[in-house]
Amino acid sequence: MATWQRANPLMRTGKLAAIAFYLCFALFPLYWLIKIAVTPDRLIYTEGTALWPSEFTIGNFTTVIWQTDFLRFFGNSLIVSLSTAAIATLIAAGAGYAFSRFDFRGKRLVIALMLLTQMFPLLMIIAPIYRIIAAMGLLNSLSSLILVYIAFNIPFATFLMQSFFDGIPKDLEDAAMMDGCTRFQSLRKVILPLTLPGLGATLGFVFTAAWSEVLFALMLIKSNASMTFPVGLLTFVSKFSVDWGQMMAAGVLALVPSCMFFIFIQRYLVQGLTSGAVKG
Amino acid sequence: MARLELTGVEKRYGAVEVLRDVNLRINDGEFIVLVGPSGCGKSTLLRMIAGLEEISEGEFSIDGKRMNEVPPRDRDIAMVFQSYALYPHMDVARNMGFSMEIRGEGTPARRSKVAAAAATLGLSALTARLPKALSGGQRQRVAMGRAIVRDPRAFLFDEPLSNLDAALRVEMRLEIARLHRRLDATMVYVTHDQVEALTLADRIVVLNGGIIQQVGTPLDLYETPANRFVAQFIGSPTMNVIAVTPAEGGVRLGNGVLLALPGVSIDVTELGIRPEHLDLADPAASTMTGIADVVEHLGSDTNIYAQVEGIGPLMVRQHGHVALRPGDPVDIAIQPGKAHLFDTAGKALRQA
Numbered sequence: 001m002a003t004w005q006r007a008n009p010l011m012r013t014g015k016l017a018a019i020a021f022y023l024c025f026a027l028f029p030l031y032w033l034i035k036i037a038v039t040p041d042r043l044i045y046t047e048g049t050a051l052w053p054s055e056f057t058i059g060n061f062t063t064v065i066w067q068t069d070f071l072r073f074f075g076n077s078l079i080v081s082l083s084t085a086a087i088a089t090l091i092a093a094g095a096g097y098a099f100s101r102f103d104f105r106g107k108r109l110v111i112a113l114m115l116l117t118q119m120f121p122l123l124m125i126i127a128p129i130y131r132i133i134a135a136m137g138l139l140n141s142l143s144s145l146i147l148v149y150i151a152f153n154i155p156f157a158t159f160l161m162q163s164f165f166d167g168i169p170k171d172l173e174d175a176a177m178m179d180g181c182t183r184f185q186s187l188r189k190v191i192l193p194l195t196l197p198g199l200g201a202t203l204g205f206v207f208t209a210a211w212s213e214v215l216f217a218l219m220l221i222k223s224n225a226s227m228t229f230p231v232g233l234l235t236f237v238s239k240f241s242v243d244w245g246q247m248m249a250a251g252v253l254a255l256v257p258s259c260m261f262f263i264f265i266q267r268y269l270v271q272g273l274t275s276g277a278v279k280g
Numbered sequence: 281m282a283r284l285e286l287t288g289v290e291k292r293y294g295a296v297e298v299l300r301d302v303n304l305r306i307n308d309g310e311f312i313v314l315v316g317p318s319g320c321g322k323s324t325l326l327r328m329i330a331g332l333e334e335i336s337e338g339e340f341s342i343d344g345k346r347m348n349e350v351p352p353r354d355r356d357i358a359m360v361f362q363s364y365a366l367y368p369h370m371d372v373a374r375n376m377g378f379s380m381e382i383r384g385e386g387t388p389a390r391r392s393k394v395a396a397a398a399a400t401l402g403l404s405a406l407t408a409r410l411p412k413a414l415s416g417g418q419r420q421r422v423a424m425g426r427a428i429v430r431d432p433r434a435f436l437f438d439e440p441l442s443n444l445d446a447a448l449r450v451e452m453r454l455e456i457a458r459l460h461r462r463l464d465a466t467m468v469y470v471t472h473d474q475v476e477a478l479t480l481a482d483r484i485v486v487l488n489g490g491i492i493q494q495v496g497t498p499l500d501l502y503e504t505p506a507n508r509f510v511a512q513f514i515g516s517p518t519m520n521v522i523a524v525t526p527a528e529g530g531v532r533l534g535n536g537v538l539l540a541l542p543g544v545s546i547d548v549t550e551l552g553i554r555p556e557h558l559d560l561a562d563p564a565a566s567t568m569t570g571i572a573d574v575v576e577h578l579g580s581d582t583n584i585y586a587q588v589e590g591i592g593p594l595m596v597r598q599h600g601h602v603a604l605r606p607g608d609p610v611d612i613a614i615q616p617g618k619a620h621l622f623d624t625a626g627k628a629l630r631q632a
Binding site: 169171172174175176177178179180181182185189190193194 | 330331332351352353357358359361362363365366367368369378379382383426430
C-alpha cells in the first residue's frame with residue numbers, strides 16, 4: 001500500500017482530494033449548525049448566505065442553557081439514553097453469547113424472529129405501541145421511552161454482540177476451563193475483558209440511537225417535564241416564529257455527549273484486543 | 281501421575297458416530313501418541329479425556345475413579361492447544377500462573393512457580409510481555425509453561441507443533457521429549473505427523489474412521505502392522521503395496537515371478553514392502569525390472585520412483601548416493617523376510 005502511494009503521487013493526490021471533498025460534503029451541515037448558533041439574531045436573515053457572520057456571539061448558548069428548559073430536556077435524554085444503552089447492551093451481551101456459543105432448540109427460530117422485527121417501518125407500529133403504553137399507564141413517563149427503545153434496539157445489538165463473541169476463539173474458554181475456571185469464571189476473567197471493544201461499540205450504538213430518536217418521544221411524551229431533547233428542540237418553533245439561533249445552539253450542545261462517547265470508545269474500537277490469542 | 285483408562289468409549293453427534301468402542305489403558309508416566317488422518321476422531325478422544333466433550337457411552341477413569349461426569353476443572357489435567365489459546369489480555373507470567381490464580385494461591389507461591397517454569401522453558405526474559413509480542417515458538421513455550429506450572433496428573437497435547445515451521449518443530453519436539461523424561465508424567469499427544477508419533481511415543485495408538493486400528497510401540501507398528509492402513513500410515517516414505525496371487529510355496533507377483541514365502545495363507549491378495557526393504561540388485565538376482573521415473577538425491581539416501589513391468593509404480597530407498605538417472609533401467613530385489621501380506625479386507629496375515 002505504502003509503495004503504491006509513493007509510486008503514484010497523482011493517484012495519491014486524487015485520493016486525498018476525494019476524501020477532502022467527501023468530508024466537506026458530509027460535515028457542511030454541522031458547520032452550518034455551528035455557524036448559525038454563533039450568529040447574533042439580527043444578522044441571521046441579513047447575512048443568511050455568508051460563510052461566517054460579521055459578528056460573533058455566544059449569547060444563544062447562554063440563553064439556551066439558563067433561560068429555557070434545555071437543561072431538563074438534556075437531563076431527560078441522558079437518563080433515557082444511558083439506561084437504554086446499559087440495559088439493552090446487558091441483555092444483548094447475554095443473548096449474543098448464547099447465540100454464539102450454545103446450540104439450543106429454537107435458536108434459528110429466535111434469530112429469524114429477531115430479524116423479522118427489523119423489517120417493519122416504525123410508523124406501522126406507532127398506534128399499537130401507543131395503546132399498549134397508555135394501557136400500562138406509562139404515558140408521559142421516561143420509563144415508557146426506555147422500555148420501547150430497549151425493545152427496538154435489542155435485536156441489532158444482539159447480532160452485534162454475537163459477532164464480537166464469534167470473534168473470540170472457543171479455545172480460550174476451553175483453556176480457561178482446563179485451568180480450573182467454571183464457565184462463569186471463564187466468562188468473567190477471559191471472555192469479558194476481550195469483549196470490551198464490542199461492549200463499547202454496542203453501548204455507543206444504542207446510546208446514539210436512543211439519543212436522537214424523535215418519533216416515539218413525540219408520541220409518548222406530551223408534558224414538558226419529561227420531554228427528551230429532540231422533542232424539546234421543537235419548542236423553539238412557536239406559532240409565529242422560529243428561534244433559529246437558540247435552536248442551533250441547543251443542537252450543538254446535543255452533539256457533545258455523542259462526540260464524547262465516541263472519543264471515549266474509539267480506542268477500543270480500533271485496537272484488536274484478541275490479537276496474539278491463537279496462532280500468529 | 282495417573283493411570284488413564286478408557287473402556288468401551290464411544291462418541292456420537294446425533295446419528296453420526298465419531299468414535300466406536302475405544303478401549304485403552306494408559307499407564308502411569310507413559311507417553312501415548314494418538315495418530316491418524318484428519319477426521320479420524322483423535323482430537324475428539326483427547327477432548328473427551330480433558331472433559332471438554334461429553335462421552336456418549338462407555339467409561340473413562342483416572343486411577344480407577346470414574347470421570348465421565350467430572351468437569352474439566354476438577355480432573356486435574358493440563359492441556360496444550362494447537363492454537364496455544366493464550367489469554368491475549370494477560371502477560372506471559374499471568375498466563376502461566378492463571379490456574380493458580382483461579383485456585384486462589386498466593387502471589388509469592390505463584391511467582392516462584394511461574395519463574396521456575398519460565399526458567400526451564402527459556403522464557404525468563406519475556407514474562408512481562410503480552411502474547412501478541414511473542415513469536416510462534418515463544419507462544420508455544422508459554423502454552424507449555426501454563427501446563428507445567430499446574431503440576432497436573434496428566435498432560436494432553438492437541439497437535440501442539442502443527443503451527444510451527446519445520447526447524448522449530450524439530451526443536452520443540454525434542455523439548456517435549458525432554459520434558460516428559462524430566463517430569464515423568466503421563467502424557468497423551470495427538471498428531472497427524474507420524475514422525476512426531478514415532479519419535480515421541482512409548483506407545484502409539486493408530487486411529488482411522490473412529491476405530492482404533494492398532495496400539496503398540498513405534499517398533500511394533502513399524503515391524504508388525506496389524507493391517508494395511510497402519511502399514512501405510514506408519515513409516516516414511518510410505519510402504520509399497522502391490523497385488524499378488526497365492527501360489528504353491530509363496531506368492532506370484534504381477535510380472536509372473538514366484539516369491540518364495542513358506543506357509544503363506546491362500547487368502548493373500550496384497551503384498552506390502554517398505555521402500556527401504558527393496559534393493560537395487562544384479563539382473564541375475566532381481567525379481568523385478570523397470571525404468572527409473574524420478575530419482576531424488578537426498579544425500580544420505582536416494583529415493584527411486586520406478587515403473588516396474590507388470591506391477592506398476594514402486595518406490596525404492598537406497599542408502600547413500602546412487603548414480604542413477606531418470607530413464608535408466610533398474611533391477612529390484614525384495615529383501616527376504618521383510619514382506620508384509622494382507623488379505624482382501626486389508627488385515628495382515630502372519631507367516632507361519
